[in-house]
Amino acid sequence: xxxxxxxxxxxxxxxxxxxxxxxxxxxxxxxxxxxxxxxxxxxxxxxxxxxxxxxxxxxxxxxxxxxxxxxxxxxxxxxxxxxxxxxxxxxxxxxxxxxxxxxxxxxxxxxxxxxxxxxxxxxxxxxxxxxx
Numbered sequence: 001x002x003x004x005x006x007x008x009x010x011x012x013x014x015x016x017x018x019x020x021x022x023x024x025x026x027x028x029x030x031x032x033x034x035x036x037x038x039x040x041x042x043x044x045x046x047x048x049x050x051x052x053x054x055x056x057x058x059x060x061x062x063x064x065x066x067x068x069x070x071x072x073x074x075x076x077x078x079x080x081x082x083x084x085x086x087x088x089x090x091x092x093x094x095x096x097x098x099x100x101x102x103x104x105x106x107x108x109x110x111x112x113x114x115x116x117x118x119x120x121x122x123x124x125x126x127x128x129x130x131x132x
Contacts, residue, residue, distance in 0.1 A: 001072035004031070004032060005035055006031040006032055006116060006117055006120045007031070007032035007093075008032060008033075008034060008112070009031075009032075009033045009055045009056060009116075009119075009123060009124075010033070010034045010054040010055045010056075011028055011034070011035055011036065011054060011055065011056050011057065011058060011119075011120075012035055012036040012037055012044040012045075012048055012049065012052065012054045012056070012057035012058070012082075013025065013028070013035055013036065013037040013038035013039070013057075013058050014037060014038065014039055014040075014057065014058065014059045014060055014063060014068055014071060015038050015040065015058070015060040015085065016031060016040035016041070016060060016063040016064050017060070020060070020085075020105075021038040021040075021063070021110075022093060022103045022111075023109070024038065024058060024112065026039065026109075027109050027112050027113055028114070028116065030113075031108070031113065031116060031117075031120075033120070036048060036052050036054045040063055040064050041063060041064045041065045042063060042064070042065035042067075042070065042071065043065055044075065044123050045059070045063070045068060045071045046070060046071055049072065049074045049075060049078075053062060054080070054121065055080070055081075055123035055124075056081045056082060056083075056095075056119040056122070056123050057071075057075055057076065057080060057081075057082035057083075058082070058083055058085055058116075059071055059072055059075075059082055059083070059084050059085065060084075060085045060086070060092070061084050061085065061086035061088065061092075062086070068084075068096060068097050069095050069097065072084065072097055072100070073096070076096070077123065079126065080111075080123075081101075081119045081122040081123050081126070082098065082100065082101075082119070083100065083102060083115050083119060084100055084101070084102050084103070085099040085102070085103045085107070086102065086103075086104065086105060087104065087106075090119070093104070101115060101118065101119065118123040120128050
């Protein structure tokens with residue numbers, strides 16, 4: 001997959017369900033992504049979101065320690081593309097996050113791959129715009 005926009009894309013993974021985290025890692029590795037995490041608590045996710053360099057993020061909405069919204073708000077402020085993974089509908093999200101890409105649980109590997117490709121493409125476009 002050389003030349004693929006996902007190759008070497010660094011992805012923060014915030015997920016507290018082990019099987020889902022493993023699935024995410026498998027798909028990301030198959031796409032050539034570098035994985036940051038996974039982490040399973042809001043506290044650890046906030047620390048990585050503040051301190052680590054990564055291109056995009058996958059955020060489970062409900063994790064240990066509460067909702068992932070503070071992490072999402074930090075990523076919005078940093079201009080880092082992310083998607084929310086949740087079984088809940090739009091009504092359960094704060095207004096400011098309803099237009100963010102979503103991966104609806106349960107999801108397939110193909111759905112995850114498609115969303116990751118879109119996110120990594122957005123990150124690459126953002127990086128190209130910053131460089132130009």
